[in-house]
Amino acid sequence: MPPRLCALCNEARAILKRPKTGQQICKECFFWVFETEVHNTITEAELFKPGDRVAIGASGGKDSTVLAHVMKTLNERYQYGLELFLLSIDEGITGYRDDSLETVKRNQQQYDMPLKILSYNELYGWTMDAIVSQIGKKNNCTFCGVFRRQALDRGAASLHVDHIVTGHNADDIAETVLMNIMRGDIARLGRCTLICTQGEDTIKRSKPFKYAYEKEIVMYAYFKKLDYFSTECIYSPDAYRGHARVFLKDLEAARPSAIIDIIHSGETFEVKEEVKATQKTQQTCKRCGYMSSNELCKACTLLEGLERGMAAAAVTERARKKLDAEGPAPENLRTIPFYQQAHPPTNAAGLPI
Amino acid sequence: MSCGNPTVEGESIMPRRKKYDKTRYCVRCKEAEGNIVIRHAVYCKDCFSPLITHKFRKGLEPSINRKPDLSRRTALKPDGNLLVGVSGGLGSTVLLDLLHRCYVSMDESTMPSDGGRQHPRHERVWKKVTVCYVEMCDAFPGMRDRTSDVERRVAQYAGLDFVPLRIQDAFDPEWCRKVHASRKESSFSVDMTTEELRLSAIASSSASTPLQALHGYMSSLPTATAVPTTVQTLVRLLLLHTAVQSGSSHLVLGTSLTSLAVSLISGISQGRGYNLKEEVQEEWVPDDSDEPCPPGSGSKQGGARARKPYVRVIRPLRDIGRKECALWAWWRGLNVVGKEQQPWSGAKQDIGILTREFITGLEKDYPSTVSAIVRTCSKVEPKGRAGGLCALCARPIQDGVQEWKSRISIRSRDGSQREPSPTSATLTPRLCYGCHTTLTSRSSRPAPSLGLPSSDRSTVPLPLWVGSGVPRSRLSEQQMKDAVSEFLLEGDTS
Numbered sequence: 001m002p003p004r005l006c007a008l009c010n011e012a013r014a015i016l017k018r019p020k021t022g023q024q025i026c027k028e029c030f031f032w033v034f035e036t037e038v039h040n041t042i043t044e045a046e047l048f049k050p051g052d053r054v055a056i057g058a059s060g061g062k063d064s065t066v067l068a069h070v071m072k073t074l075n076e077r078y079q080y081g082l083e084l085f086l087l088s089i090d091e092g093i094t095g096y097r098d099d100s101l102e103t104v105k106r107n108q109q110q111y112d113m114p115l116k117i118l119s120y121n122e123l124y125g126w127t128m129d130a131i132v133s134q135i136g137k138k139n140n141c142t143f144c145g146v147f148r149r150q151a152l153d154r155g156a157a158s159l160h161v162d163h164i165v166t167g168h169n170a171d172d173i174a175e176t177v178l179m180n181i182m183r184g185d186i187a188r189l190g191r192c193t194l195i196c197t198q199g200e201d202t203i204k205r206s207k208p209f210k211y212a213y214e215k216e217i218v219m220y221a222y223f224k225k226l227d228y229f230s231t232e233c234i235y236s237p238d239a240y241r242g243h244a245r246v247f248l249k250d251l252e253a254a255r256p257s258a259i260i261d262i263i264h265s266g267e268t269f270e271v272k273e274e275v276k277a278t279q280k281t282q283q284t285c286k287r288c289g290y291m292s293s294n295e296l297c298k299a300c301t302l303l304e305g306l307e308r309g310m311a312a313a314a315v316t317e318r319a320r321k322k323l324d325a326e327g328p329a330p331e332n333l334r335t336i337p338f339y340q341q342a343h344p345p346t347n348a349a350g351l352p353i
Numbered sequence: 354m355s356c357g358n359p360t361v362e363g364e365s366i367m368p369r370r371k372k373y374d375k376t377r378y379c380v381r382c383k384e385a386e387g388n389i390v391i392r393h394a395v396y397c398k399d400c401f402s403p404l405i406t407h408k409f410r411k412g413l414e415p416s417i418n419r420k421p422d423l424s425r426r427t428a429l430k431p432d433g434n435l436l437v438g439v440s441g442g443l444g445s446t447v448l449l450d451l452l453h454r455c456y457v458s459m460d461e462s463t464m465p466s467d468g469g470r471q472h473p474r475h476e477r478v479w480k481k482v483t484v485c486y487v488e489m490c491d492a493f494p495g496m497r498d499r500t501s502d503v504e505r506r507v508a509q510y511a512g513l514d515f516v517p518l519r520i521q522d523a524f525d526p527e528w529c530r531k532v533h534a535s536r537k538e539s540s541f542s543v544d545m546t547t548e549e550l551r552l553s554a555i556a557s558s559s560a561s562t563p564l565q566a567l568h569g570y571m572s573s574l575p576t577a578t579a580v581p582t583t584v585q586t587l588v589r590l591l592l593l594h595t596a597v598q599s600g601s602s603h604l605v606l607g608t609s610l611t612s613l614a615v616s617l618i619s620g621i622s623q624g625r626g627y628n629l630k631e632e633v634q635e636e637w638v639p640d641d642s643d644e645p646c647p648p649g650s651g652s653k654q655g656g657a658r659a660r661k662p663y664v665r666v667i668r669p670l671r672d673i674g675r676k677e678c679a680l681w682a683w684w685r686g687l688n689v690v691g692k693e694q695q696p697w698s699g700a701k702q703d704i705g706i707l708t709r710e711f712i713t714g715l716e717k718d719y720p721s722t723v724s725a726i727v728r729t730c731s732k733v734e735p736k737g738r739a740g741g742l743c744a745l746c747a748r749p750i751q752d753g754v755q756e757w758k759s760r761i762s763i764r765s766r767d768g769s770q771r772e773p774s775p776t777s778a779t780l781t782p783r784l785c786y787g788c789h790t791t792l793t794s795r796s797s798r799p800a801p802s803l804g805l806p807s808s809d810r811s812t813v814p815l816p817l818w819v820g821s822g823v824p825r826s827r828l829s830e831q832q833m834k835d836a837v838s839e840f841l842l843e844g845d846t847s
Contacts, residue, residue, distance in 0.1 A: 008766045021762050022795050033763050040760050181618070182715070184725040186732050211761045240719075247711045251622050254702045255576050257794040258622050260761060264786060265626025268751055269733040 008033065019215040019256055027223055034220050038208050039074050045195045046352035047206050050081030053161040057152055058086040058107065058115075060100030063167030065107060065228040066217050067209060071165065072111050080353050085159050086111075089151045090119035091144055092127025093234060100229040110227065118155040120147055124303055125334050132235055135311040140235050143306075146298045150290055154339060156203045168207040171214040171248060174262040179244045186271055187279055193266035213259060289339040299336060307334050389680055392720055398684060405673060405681055406463040409451045413605065413669035416634065417478065433602030433662070435479040437513075438592045439486050441503045441690035444607030444670055447678045449484065450687055451669070452605065453510045457482055483514040483599045487588045490693070491564060492520050492571050494804045502690045516595060523587045523816040524566035532594040541820050542812040543780050545573045548764065548793055550780035553812055566814040568805040573813045577702035577801040579791045582623065586746045586788070590818060593637050593747070596664040608668040611675035611713070614726040619708040625787035627735050627751045633671065633727075637747060638663045674723060702798065743785035744819045754786040780819070 003013040004024055012026035018033070025033070048054065056071060058064040068086060075082050088104045091097050101117065108115040121127045124147060132140050156164050173193060180189040191197055196206035209217065221228055251258035284290065285297035292298070301320075305311045308330075310323050379387050379397035381404070387395030396404060415421055417429045437452060439445035454460040456478050486503045490496040500517045507515045522528040526540070544551045561569065574580055596604045608616070613633065620632055638661060670678065682689055701707075715722045739749035781789060 017797065021764055022797060023764065029766070032766070037761065037763055040763075044760060177621070178618070181621070181729045182719075182722055182726055184729045186729060189729065189733070243711075243715060247707070250707050250711075251704055253796075254704050254707060255578050255794055255796050257624075257762075257790060258704065261624030261786075261790055261794075262622055264624045264754075264757065264761075265621040268627040268736055268786075269629060270736045272732055272734050275732045 016219065019219070020213045020260065022256060030216075030219070030223065034212065034216055035070060035073060035077075037211060038070055039078060041195065041211055042074070042080075042208055043353060045206070047165075047196060047208070048080055048082055048163065048353045049351065050353065051083075052081075052163055053083045053085065053159070054163045054165060055085045055087040055116075055156045055159055055161040056113075057164055057166040058088050058104045059167075060088070060103035060107070060229040061167070062217055062221050062226075062228045062230060063169055063209065063214075065103070065226050066221050066224075067165065067167040068107055068111055068113070069224065069226055070220075071208070072113070078353070084111075084113050085161060086113050086115040087152065087155045087159065087161075087164065088115065088117045089148050089155065090117055090121075091148065092120050092129055094129055096231060096234050097128075099231070103227060103229040106227055114159075116155055116159050118151055118158070120151065123147075123151055123154060124299070124336060126303070126306055128235065131306065131311070134306060134309075137235055143302055143311075144235075146302055150297075150299045150336070150339075152205075153203055153290070157339070161203065163204045163206065165206055165208055167209055167217075169209045169212050169214050169217055170259050170263060171245075171252075173207070173210055173266070174259045175241065175244045175248050177262050177266040178248065179241060182244070183240070186275060189266075190271040190276075193263060211260065211263065285339075288336040290336075303336060304329055304333060389677070391674070391677060392724070401677075401680065401684070402462070405677060406451065406455060408672045409669050410455065410463075412671055412673075413667055416665060416667050417603065419602075429478045431479060431602050434481040434483065434600045436592065436596040436599055436601040436604045436664075437482065437484045438588075438604060438606045439484055439503060439507070440607070440692060441486070441499055441506075442607065442692045443675065443678050443682060443689050444609045444612060446506070446607070446687050446689045447609075447673075447681050448605060448607035448670055449507070449510065450681075450685060452482070453513070457510065457512045479603075481514065481600070482512065483516055483595075483601065485516045485518060485592055485595050487518045487520055487522075487591050489520040489584055489588070492567060492584060492803070492805075493693075496693050499690055499693065506688060506690060514599075516599070518591050518595065520584065520587055520591070521563040521567040523563075523591055523818075524570070524814055525563035526817065528563075529817045532598040540814060540817055541780075542814045543792075544812045545575070545792055546811065548781065550784070550789075550792060551812075552778040552780050552815075555814060561814065565806075569813040570815070572803055572805045574791070575793065575795045575800050577796075577798075578623065578704040579794075580801055580803065581703055581705050582787075582791050587816060590747060590816065593664055593666070594639075594818070597639055597662055602663060602665060604664050604666045606666065606668050607670055609670045609673055609675050609678050610727060611716075611723050613668060613671050614723040615705070615709045615712050617726055617730045618712060619705045620787070622704050622708060623787050624790045625785070627739075627786065628746075628748045629730050629733065630735065631666075631748050633668065633731065635666045635748070636663055637666065640742070671727070702796070702801070741783075743788050744780065744783040745788040745816070746785060747818075748785060750783075750785040754789070755781060758786070758789075780815075 006012045006014045006026035006029050007023040008025050008029040012028065014024035014026055016027070016030060017024050018030065042048065054071070056064065056068050058068060068084075071082075071084055074080065075084060086104060086108055088101060090101060104115065104117075107113075119127075128140065128144055131143050135143070152164055152166075176192045177189070179185075180192055195208075195210050196204060198204045220226075248259065248262075251262075255261075280293040282291055282293060283295075285292040285300055286295050287300045288297060290297045290299065294301075296304075302311075305319075305323060308323065308326070310319060310326075377387055377395060379385050379400050380394050381396060381400035385397035385399060388398045389396050389401055414429060417431050419432055435452075435456075437445075437449060439449060451463075455463045459477065484507045486500065486507075488498060488500045490498045504515055504517065507513055518528075540555045541552045542555050544553075571580065571583065574583060592604055592606075617629060617632055620626070620629065625632070673681075681687075712722065712726070735749070735751065738752050740752040741750055742748065743750050780792075784792070
């Protein structure tokens with residue numbers, strides 16, 4: 001039997017079955033189709049303007065390593081005119097993050113991009129190891145997630161960039177759509193399929209891999225022989241997200257288009273106007289100046305709980321009341337430095353790419 | 354069962370979790386000991402009944418009058434008759450029972466106590482109530498025909514008409530003639546091996562029997578998920594057309610809160626996010642003016658100016674969970690025919706079944722999941738403009754879905770190849786995202802084997818309602834051109 005030809009170029013021998021479409025294609029066409037879909041995502045959403053300073057949120061894992069590689073490739077191929085940076089957050093997890101940061105440092109050399117590392121310890125005075133030793137493994141992802149978001153924004157502000165891109169892939173987004181529906185989180189449901197989110201004061205954040213399958217990202221890294229760190233976090237993951245992830249993998253096995261179909265579903269609806277009206281408006285945290293939906297932002301509440309030895313305060317309503325009953329925060333409480341977004345010199349007149 | 358080791362028995366066994374939060378007494382009457390826990394609240398048997406009839410009425414009555422009426426101050430005057438879709442499952446058994454008690458036998462215990470015997474609410478709301486059952490055993494070899502079982506159950510209730518259908522009626526010109534009155538027949542077949550889904554007209558000489566057409570269609574479906582989804586769509590459309598034929602303005606279905614949550618998540622997972630609203634409640638207007646009018650609507654408005662017929666699909670059990678349905682059936686001594694397990698091998702690869710297993714599993718640890726899903730979905734609305742109705746499922750299509758698909762998943766290096774050729778008609782532009790995915794999305798596993806006699810043709814016949822729009826739109830273009838032809842300058846053929 002003659003070798004099967006690539007379904008895209010009809011010339012080379014097909015060597016892989018594309019997880020997203022099931023087509024049998026050659027290696028070169030795989031690179032082309034993967035990169036072109038990301039390019040389409042970027043241009044369709046008009047994510048960047050020439051001259052933009054863009055930070056790539058880099059963890060050393062597969063998603064961000066491939067993202068750095070693809071961003072560099074596309075920036076050169078299509079002349080986006082972007083200035084690219086690597087931005088890493090050191091959560092302080094011994095045996096996990098210290099190793100993965102080594103990978104990021106190698107990426108810095110390989111891709112020739114400036115790297116900034118900001119640590120939880122530096123910003124909040126707490127490492128994740130210290131947090132877990134106080135609160136245990138349950139709920140620690142709440143702390144890590146809230147702290148990382150703010151840390152990324154602060155790191156980006158210090159680099160004077162106007163845009164952060166993260167390696168969130170299609171699987172992550174589909175999983176989040178399902179989770180937000182099952183948990184009734186309307187505010188996040190409205191946001192989670194947006195490719196780019198931007199509050200008034202925050203730095204733009206976007207997900208160029210929004211439609212890229214996790215399996216294809218791994219495949220891309222494999223064929224390009226990219227250097228990435230593949231260990232899962234040593235602290236137990238969010239149990240609820242775990243359920244959603246297993247379900248999504250089952251759906252993908254039943255019909256591979258399910259991931260993209262869920263994202264499509266998420267994009268076709270929006271929160272009703274009358275429901276939006278009941279949602280809290282954004283304000284700034286009175287303690288650290290970061291965006292918040294309450295007087296105190298989530299990070300400040302979590303930090304106060306940690307400092308006062310009542311870490312559950314921001315996690316459960318009952319614990320929060322107990323904390324309030326103990327009186328106001330002491331004067332000498334450790335707080336997060338006040339947040340000020342540096343306004344970088346942007347190419348305001350530039351047309352979107 | 355005892356393991357026989359005395360040291361681990363007694364105190365060392367983990368304490369059993371309490372089934373209720375605060376009190377074991379009924380939250381309504383506060384006197385009787387409770388018999389059922391509905392998400393944290395305890396109810397006794399006597400208070401359970403009015404609770405369920407109240408939820409049932411609340412789920413149905415605000416949608417009976419043409420204009421939705423939430424305060425329910427006006428009398429209930431539907432525009433036509435009522436069609437009840439039953440499957441023989443738990444939900445539709447409970448639905449039929451509640452419906453008969455509240456609106457046919459007019460059981461007084463189901464009505465609010467105020468107003469007296471002469472109150473208008475003691476008049477029958479629907480003049481004619483028809484029950485329709487669609488038998489699907491012919492799509493799955495080895496499945497038992499349960500039409501007579503269902504018919505017997507329905508016959509236990511006086512005053513209901515029974516209409517049995519078979520799933521292959523969707524391909525039967527006889528049935529089509531019956532429900533479509535004077536509509537011209539046009540049947541099409543589709544080539545499911547390509548993304549474009551090319552259409553060709555079927556010559557009446559080569560037409561197959563409805564059963565052969567059904568088998569051809571079912572065995573061409575590419576995935577295990579597509580099979581039950583297609584069955585559901587066929588059943589839904591058969592019911593809608595039967596509703597119009599029976600002069601019904603309302604079609605009620607026995608979807609419980611639990612089944613609704615499953616169908617919402619399963620729909621989202623199949624790309625049907627744009628139609629979440631229709632999954633809860635929808636209003637269908639047949640696209641043909643030659644459909645028979647519901648008797649209730651025409652006569653009152655005066656013959657020629659009769660209102661266009663419509664069918665409102667309502668799920669009055671949407672606030673009642675599966676557990677409550679089961680208890681209602683148990684206490685009322687209802688006999689549930691039950692649904693046949695689909696005997697074919699691909700069931701574990703079906704997104705619908707995977708979703709049901711996932712949600713019922715999650716509900717055990719997180720008991721509010723089902724209601725959270727339904728509540729969340731009721732807070733969203735479709736985004737953007739609708740571009741007509743889907744030829745297969747008759748639900749709104751979002752504009753630009755095909756462009757979206759081709760941008761997100763590139764399937765060809767040459768963009769022009771994707772342009773459908775103008776000479777041959779294709780089904781793709783007339784389908785919603787979900788139906789297009791059902792017919793074209795493949796899995797790495799081979800297509801499901803239903804054990805049906807395979808068709809030797811490359812194209813398979815479509816359900817007959819799909820035919821209506823295809824030649825008409827092309828014909829009308831020609832008609833439009835004819836109408837303006839005298840104004841066109843010579844040589845202008847564009």
